[in-house]
Amino acid sequence: MKLTKAIFPVAGLGTRFLPATKANPKEMMPIVDKPLIQYAVEEAIAAGIRELIFVTSSSKRAIEDHFDSNFELEASLIERGKKDLLEIVRGILPEGVSCAYVRQKSPQGLGHAVLCAKQLIMNEPFAVLLADDLIDGGQQSCLQQMVSVFEKTQSSVIAVQKIPPAETKKYGVVDVANAEEKIATLRGIIEKPDPEKAPSNLGVVGRYILTPHIFSLLEQTSQGSGGEIQLTDAIASLLKYETVSALQFSGKRYDCGSKLGYLEATIAYALKHPELAEEFKRSLQDFVV
Numbered sequence: 518m519k520l521t522k523a524i525f526p527v528a529g530l531g532t533r534f535l536p537a538t539k540a541n542p543k544e545m546m547p548i549v550d551k552p553l554i555q556y557a558v559e560e561a562i563a564a565g566i567r568e569l570i571f572v573t574s575s576s577k578r579a580i581e582d583h584f585d586s587n588f589e590l591e592a593s594l595i596e597r598g599k600k601d602l603l604e605i606v607r608g609i610l611p612e613g614v615s616c617a618y619v620r621q622k623s624p625q626g627l628g629h630a631v632l633c634a635k636q637l638i639m640n641e642p643f644a645v646l647l648a649d650d651l652i653d654g655g656q657q658s659c660l661q662q663m664v665s666v667f668e669k670t671q672s673s674v675i676a677v678q679k680i681p682p683a684e685t686k687k688y689g690v691v692d693v694a695n696a697e698e699k700i701a702t703l704r705g706i707i708e709k710p711d712p713e714k715a716p717s718n719l720g721v722v723g724r725y726i727l728t729p730h731i732f733s734l735l736e737q738t739s740q741g742s743g744g745e746i747q748l749t750d751a752i753a754s755l756l757k758y759e760t761v762s763a764l765q766f767s768g769k770r771y772d773c774g775s776k777l778g779y780l781e782a783t784i785a786y787a788l789k790h791p792e793l794a795e796e797f798k799r800s801l802q803d804f805v806v
């Protein structure tokens with residue numbers, strides 16, 4: 518099984534970022550000069566993905582526009598001789614990569630959003646990337662590390678990281694035999710447990726590689742935590758039929774769905790931006806007390 522398709526669920530309400538997200542998609546918020554969704558798309562393409570499937574809603578049209586060509590802008594950049602900018606704009610979507618859009622009518626949860634893409638995935642394995650989890654994998658992106666595991670196991674892989682015990686209510690938390698192993702086999706998974714009920718200190722972050730069996734399980738999944746159809750609950754059911762691996766990836770993850778995570782990512786990415794790094798480092802000194 519080869520992995521060529523990825524789902525980008527972008528139909529959430531982004532309430533933690535209101536009022537910024539009232540009319541603008543959270544996934545279009547920039548980290549320095551690129552929107553979050555573009556980082557996720559670049560990570561997917563670098564890992565071999567060729568078909569991008571966005572699960573959107575009515576307020577997310579800017580995402581479609583971002584990955585479409587903009588004739589007026591390109592004509593203007595050509596006329597003004599701005600070749601570098603033209604290359605940046607045209608390079609957003611490389612040759613051979615296609616986009617498809619499917620609507621989630623109302624935000625009924627991540628599991629429901631993934632299910633909306635069923636017809637486009639058909640019977641193939643696929644990746645799911647949540648753009649608000651920005652992951653700097655360093656040498657090798659998080660999804661690329663997961664693809665390496667998938668190529669060996671040919672079964673589902675989810676990305677996990679160590680989380681503070683007090684924060685289990687924010688994550689799906691996995692049950693594995695040995696939480697110190699980089700690649701562990703899942704025994705269970707539970708969405709947003711209370712700290713005393715958490716089976717480990719490993720929380721799921723927004724990268725998944727799943728087999729298509731998940732769709733029939735999602736169809737049978739009823740509302741879970743927060744009244745939403747949870748992908749975590751369907752993965753828990755998948756364990757009865759297939760092996761699922763948890764990968765403790767190498768790299769730094771920023772929770773850009775939260776204000777603090779977003780600000781940290783902005784600083785980290787500005788500090789390694791080729792045009793900005795030096796000057797920004799100097800300006801930053803003025804803010805450090």
Ligand code: UTP
Pocket residue numbers: 526527528529530531532533534543544572621623624625626627629630647648649774
């Ligand atoms: P989040 O829970 O982080 O996003 O979902 P949210 O609901 O938009 O944000 P808050 O909590 O209200 O601030 C993770 C990802 O899943 C998508 C979101 O767009 C986000 O990228 N999602 C979530 C959907 O596509 N549909 C849903 O019903 C829920």
